[in-house]
Amino acid sequence: MTAWKKPEENRILGKRLPRLDAAIKVTGQAKYTYDINLPGLLYGRLISSPHAAATIKSIDTSVAEKMPGVKAVIMTAKPGDTVRFHGQELGALCAASSDLAEDALRAIKIEYQVLPHVVTEEAAMKPGAPQVLPDTPNVFGASVDDKGDVAAAFKDAAATVEGRYYMAVRTHACLETHGVTIRWDDDSHITCWASTQGVTGVQSDLQRTFNLPGENVKVITEVMGGGFGSKFGLGYEGRLCAQLAKQTKAPVKMMLTRAEDQLSAGNAPSAIGEVKMAADKEGKITAIEGRVYSSGGVGFGGVPFPYIYNNFGNIPNVKVRREQIKMNTSGARAWRAPGHPQGSWIMECALEDLAVKIGMDPLQMRIKNDGNKIRQKQWLEGAKLIGWERRNEKPGVGTLAGTGRFRRGIGCAASIWGGGGGGAGSECRVMIHKDGRVWVGIGVQDIGTGARTITRMIVAEELGLPMNAVQESIGKSELGPAAGSGGSQTSASISPVIKTAAEAAKSQLLEIVAAKKNLNVNDLDLLDGNVVVKSDASKNIAFKDACALMDKESLTGNGKFDRSLVQAGVAGAQFLEVEVDVLTGCVKVLKAVNVQDGGVILNPLTMESQMNGGVIQGLSTGLYEDRHMCSITGRMLNPNLEEYKIPGTKEMPEFIPMIYTYPEAKGVSGIAESTNIPTAPAIRNAILNATGAHVNEAPMTPARVLTALAEARKRGTNV
């Protein structure tokens, strides 16, 4: 059993320290997987399907194989195989330059028998629609909640709303695309640089695929350019690259192009919620009835619903059916808080509509239905920060809205993340050398969250040293297995093993000092670069001098996962202020208040960056991102970054992140996913507050906003 020090006792933890890998990143020295150059490097390219559904009739790689610089062509698909989405992998080739690889790609001749496809939820659900997969109906995977008596509850309700809420498919759009650089050092040894969220996972995949012992497979990820849930495992691109490298006996770099990445490297499922919700006159939700559909393409993607406000089972009547829909589009992968932005969208939009119908302050209604004690306080903090009292009392009617072309409003929504408490499975070693050097090694990757920095911070804190007295090594499989960066698990998975490894090293050093200097080991501590003798400060020894007492060259502390250092579950609340241009339907987000708790806070500087990042992705979800499929060709129309819209500098609001702390926090907990969940519905509710328009489809494009404004006018709102 161990514990974090009280925040006021920390020298290093809890401080706003800059990232340790910042210097190499801002100077372009950081080497990402995409940047690895090796002697004799070959450039790999994916061969993929241009059709959403087709049978392969013939494949001819003979021309490509003979083209200048082409070293290998590997087909994994064969005649007779069925392809099921635009972008599906069929094989790969490699050549001496990326230009020559592109030439060869165009010379691959594949003949297809094109088949009917479905690429929209509506088309896939129609009776008689072409079945996407041979062994699964297009609508599948039903799960049902059935509690109480919704019919009776609706009869007795003070108010009821009914609505259809929709959220589009989104892609991860990581700036570094998916890929690996692989070199077979000999027939049974592989070095693999991977753009991955899980070094250990890539290592196991390579081990398994090629039947090699773990120590023969070296995976390296010192930095990587974004994952957001899509980069776990070797992937089909990694497997193909490894095969190319094996066959050519040369190092091969295979990174997906932007189009390929958008097409086949993951996405977040769409969601449709047809929901009826009722409340009593005090604003307590009494009943929810609904059908929720979500589509993960050829894969899977469930959406949690009801969301948050039923977490304590407090809604007495629930009748909900959740189902999934197959489409001829690439399979979904975990996307930052998988399913939650969708579930939050449906729930928070419906709840807001119900609050409006009752004529109740939507914040008060949320507080009334929220069983989470921490969020009860966060609601109040956030309300203060945004100035909740400024909001329009009725949708579209108030000083904030005004009556002109540009109307302002404020909305809010809740966030939750039940996980983030980490898990066992990461190893860590802390070594103290006789010459005073301190080293910590852990295999974990830093995907941009600051894992490298907190690794050193924890050791420096434990050993009472300044940051520059500790050297960390991370992101390499040879350092031992480590947690994948998913589920907001990283900080909570690694911080206990780092801390306990440092504690073990500390205890060994203090034993040595006690023995050599004839002191009581319980009287010793490490603080401010010294071994301190608590009962007699005159006997203090400088850390370096203490190390010199060692007989051996070094000592090693090994870490263990300790649950007492972590906690699972964080909560948050976001308040957004928007300005709606009622002439064009364009929405500008003015202010974003984000109240987020994180248990024991390790580095507030990097935590706030994560919080801002979550809001930006949530904003993007609410206003911009949309994967457009062409019903006729079955292809994605915007597999790029100019028509798949991600916000830029001019879409940014003022950010007001607030790290919510409370004295009872005992453990570290991950926050990244929580922060991107409620932003989209909070914006939608702000638009409703500003204009009286119910925009129920995300992204809330100008066209959709204008349509909703027209409907509001029909209902008599002066907008």
Place this chain on the structure above:
Amino acid sequence: MNDERDDLLDQPIDILQTDAEGNVSRRDFLKGVGGGLASASVLAQGVTTLPVEALAESPAQGVKGKRISGMTQVTLNVNGKERAVEVEPRTTLLNTLRDKLDLTGAKKICDRGSCGGCTVMVDGKTVYSCMMLALDAVGKKITTVEGIGTPENLSPVQKAFIEHDALMCGFCTPGFVVSCTALLDKIPNPTLDDVKEACSGNICRCGTYPRVFEAAIAAAKLKGGA
């Protein structure tokens, strides 16, 4: 010399070739321009072609130029140094920097001028290096993020980025550093709107924008902006 490629280039070529995604590549477009003549480029200083040149006149424009084919040796001025590289006429400046000169600061993110990850400076102006051919960069001063500063010798912009945590995964960061550096060269005391405008061609996915803004304004003060 690559006679096989000459043969290919002399054959009639569809002016518009589309790839599997239905995209017209700029490389195919260039091959088609001039009705079958490949990338007729006017030779600039510092470009030496390997043997087999042909003086060609484009029927459409009556422009005289030397035809360059296949691998071509050029000298590029990068971060103050003359660097010799072999490129094809169609090789982008981005690919040249990354693949031939191991200057991997500029990133390949979209490779089609939509995201700013490949931003470098050419004669002091920011340019998407994925949208510039290496041949067109001959005779110009190219500055990449590596030329702006090193970990041992950080520029004010780079220092400010570190201090204000204006980065997370870091993949977009070189592009932003170059854009902010070019901004401060032009406007020593920028407003927030100036910063947003200067960086409006740079996309970030992790969400560093607000801190990039802070860093740019702080860097202006560090440099002692007027």
